[in-house]
Amino acid sequence: MGSEEEEDERRAVVVQAVATCVAAVGEYCRAYMFKQPTRFGDDERARFINSIIRATDRDCVTQLRMSREAFFLLCSQLREKTLLRDSRNVSLEEQVVIFLHTVSYNVRNRVIGHRFIRSGETVSRHFHRVLDAVVSLYPVYVKQAGQEPPTDLQTNQNWASYFQDYVGAIDGTHIPTHVPAPDHACFRNRKGALSQNVLAACSFDMKILYLLASWEGSASDARVLHNALTQTDDPLTVPNGKFYIVDARYAHSPGFMAPYRGVRYHLQEYRSGRAPSNMRELFNYRHAQVWNAIERCFGLVKGRFSILKTAIQYAFETQVKVVIACFVLHNFIRSDIDCGEDLHAAGISVGEVEGEMSDNCLSDTSTPIQSPVRSPAIPTRCSPREKTVKSLAEPLFRVAKSKWSSQMDQVLCNKLLKQIALGRKADNSFRREAYQVAAEQVTRQTGVPVTWQNVQNRLRYHKREYNVVRDMLAASGFGWDNERMVVTAPDEVWEEYLKSHPRAARLRGKRIERMDDLGVIVGSNQATGRYVKGSMTMAASSSRINRDLNETWTELDDDLDDHVDLSDDTLGDSIGTMRGQFSSDTPSMPNRCYRGTPTQTSATNHGRSGSGSSTKKRQRPP
Known part of the structure; x- marks a missing residue:
């Protein structure tokens, strides 16, 4: 009797487990496999996208941080390099618009999905694909400095005598990050916020020459620079006989010129008529003017791409890719178009960005003090008098030195x-x-x-x-x-x-x-660099991922919830019409490949091969 009851109980448990599994599978299929579009908004989506890339350059710059010409050139390069392609229902141009709009305004996934009438899965999938594609352009648009000196320094007499071998400026910036709780200690910077320390080198015209992201926020700038110099895949190289400008947080060493310590340095210290009073102050003043290019570059990138101002809840590797992609886009914009309108759209006044340079640098003809030319290879030693003057800048309160014994350490x-x-x-x-x-x-x-x-x-x-x-x-x-x-x-x-x-x-x-005790006391909160990957490595990985996806892309990989017949796709019709209108207004614009009906594609001779496209760049005005 007891055995029959036990058998019934086991049978009931098995039936309940099977019913639970069937219900779970059914719920999964209903939510993710047999999805139905929440809205049939092809007309609405087409109007929104056309209002960005078909209207004026000002509207495109405001929404995407680049002009229409730069946008179409970016799409053309992504297609020609086989880094990105159209899907059945989402054109390449729409994918890029989704990505640029997200990084420009740090818009959440659900907001983008509602705005473009796409599911959250579709938005996330195409965001990551465009992200990998843009990161793959790192070797194309980020190139290290060569032997040629900057022309801007040669034409300015205030700097030519001091920085004739200057190739760029180096500094670090902290980007907010989101990491698991066990990693909070090593990612917390000196200001108490979680961040990743990003090292960048830029030229005088604010183009990025080198980028190394993914270091923990607690890592010092000098340690990140040392790691950049010893990278195996993409090390920071200093041309022979040249040097980078660095601030006082870095050592004055061969290849890197730092300012004099104990002497006022920052530009705001020289305002309100407080001109340099000696040779070292004049040198630090000129040094700060040139080095300020990297600070203006950081401000411009963060102002243009708001996603860098807050911690985004992606995997840490994705966060690093977002940082690299934003700097790549920054170089792309400055390389191919004028940057006046994009500064305005980024919410940054041209006077604010270029003011330090124009007010304090180009128009500066004051202070006829003869300044010493500091050698970047041999640190300058102070004379006894200079040491006395330098000591006045040190804190008046000095901590008494104590000789520590092993008992005291214990x-x-x-x-x-x-x-x-x-x-x-x-x-x-x-x-x-x-x-x-x-x-x-x-x-x-x-x-x-x-x-x-x-x-x-x-x-x-x-x-x-x-x-x-x-x-x-x-x-x-x-x-x-x-x-x-x-x-x-x-x-x-x-x-x-x-x-x-x-x-x-x-x-x-x-x-x-007591090595084990030291590990508990000081070892758990140190930056280890275990997440560090060179930008070239990230670019190669992203390029490989995108090419593998393009090779295996099938119709099953398309957007399941947006299965509208493309023969009536208003987006394809309107964008195809817009392409002809825009190309007629701008003859130098390369032909673009948009998703449309087969009839439209053959009639307009704009196939997926991208034939007839041109990558000619518009020259920047002198």
Whole structure:
């Protein structure tokens, strides 16, 4: 009797499980496979797209951040390079419009879907395809500096004597990012926001020469620059005998010219009649004028593409691709068209962007002070008098130096571990009360007077030491001896490693106590660079993905919810008519391939092969 009841119970469970699975499959098919269009809005969609790319250049620039000519040239290049193609119901031009409108105004997926009368899946799919296609253009529009000096510097006497071998300016900018909670610590920058540190080099006319994204926000600018110089796929190269302009956050070294320290530098410090008063101030003033090109470039890109101002909830690799795509589009716009109207559409006044250059640079003929020409290869040493003057700019409050012993380090580590357990560590650093409590504990147990500033400086020393050890252990041939607490490696491995990492020499054979505790205290909040990929690698990957999709693109991959018969597709009719009208108004415009009916395609001789297209660029006015 009992066995029959158990059998009935098992049968009921099986029936319930099968019914649940059938219901789940049916719901999935209803939601994703047998979709029905929510609105039959071909006319409405056609009117909206035509109002952008058929109307005036001002409307196109306002919505897409580029003129009609630049838009059609971009579509032509994406088609000719087989990076993108039409689908059955979505033309290539509509795909590009969706992408540009999204990155220009940071519009959400559902809003774009409602605006273009497309499903969210369709918008997302085509957004990522256009994103990969634009990233694939990185090698075409982002090229590193050559031996030719900038003509703008040669024609301006204020800079020619100081920066005759200048090729560009380098700086980093932080782009807000969205990452999982375990990665918040290493992505939190010094201002407390989650971001990725993006390194860029630009020419004097604000064209990007090099780009390296995907570094964590806690990474220093100098570390990102070092990684850019040692990249395997696309390293930053400095032409022989040339140099880049950098600010004081970078070292004055061969190939990179930094300003004098301890001397006023920023342009706002020289306003209101406060002219340079000595040779070094004049040099820093000229240096700031030239270096300001990279700051104006960052402001222009972020003003043009609002998606870079907020953290977007994509996968981190997609966020990096968005950054690369925006800078590629920036170079594309500045290479092929005039940039006056797109500045206005980006919400940035031409006077605001070019004001620093015109007011402070081109029209500057004041201050007949003879300025020294600072060599970019050999840092200048200060004389005793200059050192005295420089010391006046340093903080008046100096923290007393303390000689730390192993006992003090042991007390400090124990107390900081307890502070972590109490929740007094906020991602990248401890709170002020944690430093104060640790300083009091060290003073009480060792008898050595220690301030919270001493504790903070000692912790910075441990961070640097831990990072060096961590990098060594990640390299091939190194190991860790738990008994002796030292890093072990054969002599030939040490010699080879020290050639590129001279700082590790002081740790050869040195006993490093409590390595595990240091990993808990300082190791979990350091930028590791594990997400870093060169822009060339990202471009090659995106190009390969797009070409594979184009080869395997079938009708099953088309938009299932927008299955309107294209023979009555008003969008194809109206855009096809618009193409002829626009081409007649602009004879130099290359022919475009739009999705239309087979009759239209054969009549107008605009097939998918893109025959008759031209990639001739309009020359920028002098």
